[in-house]
Amino acid sequence: MPGRRPLLALVACYAISLQACLHVSSTPSTSTPAPEPTTKITAKAPVEVETSTNTATRKDFAILPKVPGAVMPKTPSGNSAAMKTVPILTNPPGGVQTASGEPQPFPPFTPPPEPPLLAAVRAYIESRPDQAIEIIRTMDKNNQDFVLAVLPILARGASADLMNDQITTAALVEQLRGAIARLEPRAALKIEKFVFCSKVDGFGRYTPRSMAEPYKPNDRVNLYLELRNLSNQITSDGYRVHVRAEVEIRDAKENLVPQFQSTEQRVPVVRFEQDLVTRSPLSDFHVLYGFAAPAVPGVYTVTVKLSDATGRRVVKSQPAEFRVAGP
Numbered sequence: 372m373p374g375r376r377p378l379l380a381l382v383a384c385y386a387i388s389l390q391a392c393l394h395v396s397s398t399p400s401t402s403t404p405a406p407e408p409t410t411k412i413t414a415k416a417p418v419e420v421e422t423s424t425n426t427a428t429r430k431d432f433a434i435l436p437k438v439p440g441a442v443m444p445k446t447p448s449g450n451s452a453a454m455k456t457v458p459i460l461t462n463p464p465g466g467v468q469t470a471s472g473e474p475q476p477f478p479p480f481t482p483p484p485e486p487p488l489l490a491a492v493r494a495y496i497e498s499r500p501d502q503a504i505e506i507i508r509t510m511d512k513n514n515q516d517f518v519l520a521v522l523p524i525l526a527r528g529a530s531a532d533l534m535n536d537q538i539t540t541a542a543l544v545e546q547l548r549g550a551i552a553r554l555e556p557r558a559a560l561k562i563e564k565f566v567f568c569s570k571v572d573g574f575g576r577y578t579p580r581s582m583a584e585p586y587k588p589n590d591r592v593n594l595y596l597e598l599r600n601l602s603n604q605i606t607s608d609g610y611r612v613h614v615r616a617e618v619e620i621r622d623a624k625e626n627l628v629p630q631f632q633s634t635e636q637r638v639p640v641v642r643f644e645q646d647l648v649t650r651s652p653l654s655d656f657h658v659l660y661g662f663a664a665p666a667v668p669g670v671y672t673v674t675v676k677l678s679d680a681t682g683r684r685v686v687k688s689q690p691a692e693f694r695v696a697g698p
Contacts, residue, residue: 487506487507487509487510488510488518490506491503491506491507491518491522492522492525492526494506495522495523495526496526503522504519507519507522516553517550517553517554520546520549520550520553521550523546524543524546524547524550527539527542527543528543531543552602552652555600555601555602556602558600559600559684559686560598560599560600560601560677560678560679560684560685560686561598561599561600561686562596562597562598562599562675562677562686562688563597563598563599564595564596564597564657565594565595565596565675565688565689565691566579566594566595566596567579567580567582567592567593567594567595567691567693568580568593568594568595569593570593571593571595571659573657574597574655574656574657575597575655575657577595580593582693585693585694585695585696586664586693586694586695586696587664587695587696587698588664588665588666588667588668588695588697588698589663589664589666590663590664590695591661591662591663591664592661592662592663592664592673592693593659593660593661594618594659594660594661594662594673594675594691595657595658595659596657596658596659596660596675596677596688597655597656597657598614598656598657598658598677598686599656600684601614601653601656601679602679603649603652603653604680606648608648608650609648609649609650609651610648610649610650610651610652610653611646611647611648611649612645612646612647612649612653612656613644613645613646613647613679613680614644614645614646614656614658614677614678614679614680615642615643615644615677615678615679615680615682616642616643616644616645616658616660616675616676616677617640617641617642617675617676618630618640618641618642618643618660618662618673618674618675618676619639619640619641619673619674620662620665620671620672620673621671621672621674621690622665622667622669622670622671623669623670623671627639627640628665628671630662630663631662631663641662643660645658658675658677660675664693664695665695667695668695668696668697669694669695670692670693670694670695671692671693671694671695672690672691672692672693673690673691673693674687674688674689674690674691675687675688676688
């Protein structure tokens with residue numbers, strides 16, 4: 372029929388594009404499982420222990436669903452039972468203050484109080500001596516006189532030409548001596564020189580004796596000492612310097628060696644005083660003590676203790692060694 376030819380031609384063209392062979396089966400194919408390896412297990416106990424361990428280990432993890440979309444029960448594991456629930460504090464103790472959004476201004480800065488000495492120096496330099504004196508009065512009473520004496524020296528010396536202005540420098544020296552005179556009665560006594568001498572003519576004028584040269588029995592021994600910080604007492608006749616001394620000599624066994632206190636008396640410790648009255652204050656003071664060397668040869672030490680007239684200031688020398696050889 373002329374009307375079916377175009378239809379057959381269309382079916383033939385569609386069939387040419389299909390595969391040559393097409394097989395459709397209604398029964399799904401079953402894949403053949405791979406043969407399991409034949410492994411011989413001789414020790415069964417370790418396998419059972421390992422299996423039980425793996426089982427216990429699996430319980431510690433979450434149970435996953437076998438099929439996507441399955442709902443699993445919310446069963447807590449063994450470890451979750453041991454965990455403690457920490458309560459969440461909704462209202463902390465003490466309350467919480469809500470801060471405002473705007474920052475608060477810093478408190479005003481209060482500088483620390485100025486030390487009294489610095490304030491006094493500043494007031495004196497700024498030509499306010501009355502205020503400086505009022506500040507000094509707030510200090511300890513024992514320090515007020517010293518600060519009052521040193522403050523003008525410090526202010527004047529800071530601006531003076533000490534290299535060329537001799538008059539100003541001399542005035543500063545006198546002011547410093549006055550400050551020293553105020554401190555000297557409170558300073559500790561100090562022995563600056565302790566020398567065995569063959570000859571002494573006065574303060575600083577002596578001839579030292581060699582330590583390698585021993586004395587002979589009953590030889591005269593001259594001991595020269597210089598003493599510092601000894602104050603001068605003002606008297607009606609001028610100035611007075613008063614010193615008390617104690618001298619002891621010991622042998623090599625630390626035994627006291629008797630000495631002549633006078634021409635006829637021997638004592639373990641010699642005590643004497645030195646009292647001087649002068650028209651001008653003494654700044655240099657020395658003590659000369661002469662004694663007879665022990666009659667027995669050996670090694671000896673001599674120690675001197677000095678004190679002022681009040682007895683409150685005392686200084687003691689270190690033992691000085693000397694030797695006495697045979698005749």
